Each structure stands twice: as structure tokens, then as C-alpha cells.
Amino acid sequence: EEFRGSATWGHRNFLGGARSLTMTAKASRILIEGRADLRQPFVADSRTDLGVAAFARRLREPGFHGAQFGGTLGLAREFSERVVGSLQYGQTLIEAGQDTTLFNVRASLLRDTRSPDIFDPRAGAFFVASAEQVFVQRAKNFFRVTAEGRWYRQVARRLTFAVRVSGGGIAGIDLPVACAKCKFRFASRRIVSCNYIVLFRLEE
Numbered sequence: 001e002e003f004r005g006s007a008t009w010g011h012r013n014f015l016g017g018a019r020s021l022t023m024t025a026k027a028s029r030i031l032i033e034g035r036a037d038l039r040q041p042f043v044a045d046s047r048t049d050l051g052v053a054a055f056a057r058r059l060r061e062p063g064f065h066g067a068q069f070g071g072t073l074g075l076a077r078e079f080s081e082r083v084v085g086s087l088q089y090g091q092t093l094i095e096a097g098q099d100t101t102l103f104n105v106r107a108s109l110l111r112d113t114r115s116p117d118i119f120d121p122r123a124g125a126f127f128v129a130s131a132e133q134v135f136v137q138r139a140k141n142f143f144r145v146t147a148e149g150r151w152y153r154q155v156a157r158r159l160t161f162a163v164r165v166s167g168g169g170i171a172g173i174d175l176p177v178a179c180a181k182c183k184f185r186f187a188s189r190r191i192v193s194c195n196y197i198v199l200f201r202l203e204e
Helices: none
Strands: 004-011 020-028 031-040 048-061 064-078 083-095 100-112 123-136 142-156 159-170 177-186 191-199
Touching: none
Parallel strands: none
Antiparallel strands: 004 020, 020 031, 031 048, 048 064, 064 083, 083 100, 100 123, 123 142, 142 159, 159 177, 177 191
């Protein structure tokens, strides 16, 4: 990308009511993007939030020039202190030769028990799973499922063992993907990691 930069502006009480607004701009030789995210808490009850986002981006890659415009509308609900579920609808217009519109509906569930904090966990686990139906104008629709799990365990005073496993599948393309990642983290902040990636193709 040769050169890239980004800027973010946020307001934690936009027009009152604990409403938050975040605006982000990114620029590089191949990508220019602007995005606005609005979050409205306390929808229906104190555990449900409403999120609205809009974005525009322009891509300039070798052999491909195009633009994308779209937005999302979603609800997130906190079922407990560590479990959050969400439902989101999105729409994207892709301008690249022949215009194409994508519509998607996505549901996800997240459970986070990492401790003592999420930035430097030494115990607990993190799990997120999502299912998404994508409708593509003038093309084949597809259904996508993804999941990711992370486990942390402190095995010594200065050593934490972490495992990351992720996988997924696409119904139309029949290409489930799975990978596992192990990390050993030391107090000196050095990280030794090993990665395993396995690809499958399901024959009908």
C-alpha cells in the first residue's frame, strides 16, 4: 500500500441519551474509505442496543477499480454479563463495471470469560459463532457459517498457554475452512507461535 493513514472522531453522548457516534476515515494508495457508526443503547430495555452504520470505499488495485457503498442495521442483546447475541441486516452496492447489490442477514453469539482482562488474558475462554445468509443480485446466493474459540491457561508465573481454533463453511461453494493457532506468551512479551491450516472441499 506504500502509504496509509486513518483518523477517528467519536462522541459518547451524541444528541443525548448516551448515544455514541464514531466516524472513521482511512486512506492508502489502493483504498479510500469513510465510515460512520451510531449506537443507541437502551432500546426496548437496558440490555438491548441498536446499531446503525454507513460506509463508502473506493478500491484501486492492479486490474480492478471499483467502489462500494452500503450500510448495516442491527440489534445486540446482553443475555448475561458474559454472553451477547446480535442480529444484523446489511446492504452493499458494488460499482465495478456492472453494478451488483448484496443483501445479507447475520446472527451471532459471543461468550467471553477471559480474565483478568481481555487485553492480556491468563485464564478463561472466548467463543463466537455466526450464521449469515447472503443474497447476490444476478448471481448465486450462499449461506455462510463461522466459529472461533480461544482458550487461555497460565501454566507458570511468566508463561501463558493460548489456543485458537476457527472454522467455517459456505453452502454454495462447499469450502469449509478450519485452522488452529497456538501461542506461548512470556513476560518479556516475546511470542512463539505455530499455525495449522486445513482446507476441505466437500463433493456433492
